[in-house]
Amino acid sequence: MSKHLVLQTDFGLSDGAVSAMYGVALSVDPTIRVFDLTHDIPQYNIWEASYRLYQTIPYWPEDSVFVSVVDPGVGTERLSIVAKTADNHYLITPDNGTLTHIKQHIGITEARIIDERINRLPNSGESYTFHGRDVYAYTGARLASGVINFEEVGPLHDIEQIIQLEKREASINDGTLIGNIDILDVRFGNLWTNIDRELFIESGIEYGDSLEVTIENNRRHIYKNIMKFGRSFADSRLGEPLLFVNSLDKLGVAINQGSFAKAYHIETGANWKISIRKATNLIYC
Known part of the structure; x- marks a missing residue:
């Protein structure tokens, strides 16, 4: 049985970007259940993306897969990773601070770098500006549907190296x-x-x-x-x-x-x- 796939972006719904991500997920597995967390994150606001995940993830069943794409560094050398949380959820996102609240309040037990030689939408190799569709939605759907397991995402990434935003404690x-x-x-x-x-x-x-x-x-x-x-x-x-x-x-x-x-x-x-x-x-x- 497929796990849940939950999408979050700063794309909005005024064009076809989110629909394209849905299409990629369904092309991997037509039975996959895809849900929206939100697509109204303010443009480039990594802090808010981090918080909305923290606000939402604890209320989803274990093994749910979340894709978060707020990615002002798309096309650069920033890493694309999948993190496994302490309460057994999976988060697919650029390593740009999006995991800040999750790491500090829920915990991350393991992280892997997405190997794009395997986990990338076929025939999309010349596009470097829509990783949400070509890498994250594709990898998320493959993981949620069981086409790949967590170990097949790619090589391990040191949890201590995950990028975090400045966050003060009360x-x-x-x-x-x-x-x-x-x-x-x-x-x-x-x-x-x-x-x-x-x-x-x-x-x-x-x-x-x-x-x-x-x-x-x-x-x-x-x-x-x-x-x-x-x-x-x-x-x-x-x-x-x-x-x-x-x-x-x-x-x-x-x-x-x-x-x-x-x-x-x-x-x-x-x-x-x-x-x-x-x-x-x-x-x-």
Whole structure:
């Protein structure tokens, strides 16, 4: 029985690129089940590709095969690899930082470099700009359908050499929680931080507490205000900000029925820092 094949790209769906990847997979095995994680990763945004895999992979059955193509270095000497995770999933991607969150939070037990002499779409050897179709979808389908096993992907790759993006860990400093804005809940504009619920509780904060929240980008203050920590959006009034625990058990920041990201022009990544502490009598507007 074929395993699941799950595709993620920054291609969008306005042309035939994703459909071509589907076609390649089905040409390998017409019975293969192909699914979309997302094709709306912002162009070239390796950080977001890394996070979306981390957000999604734990909820798929073991042995599912994921193909992630956010590849600004396509056609260069960057490696194409397949990584096996600690919970027995397979990730096919350029070695460009896409595996950052998976390696740090889930774990990678083995990695292999794709041998394109074997694992490349026939008659595609002169094309160097669509590895998503010619190498990744093809190899992913062969692995998911059992045409090849993991060892037949290619030679071993040292796990310690897998490229990682800069990623800071959340911490507590003198009663202040310090973390990063890891990603956006895109449709609703909520901010998802890297601050775990356990760390939040360790700081002594409880539901209903008023908290001073500061957001900076490269030490430039973007936002500073007081908001409450609530169990759900019902704990705030329409248009009010609040802190909450999101679906990944991490701290989120939102505006009730509004987009926090759009309202304050917030983006994501290692340069976006958030600080949280119990509020004093000061009120920021």
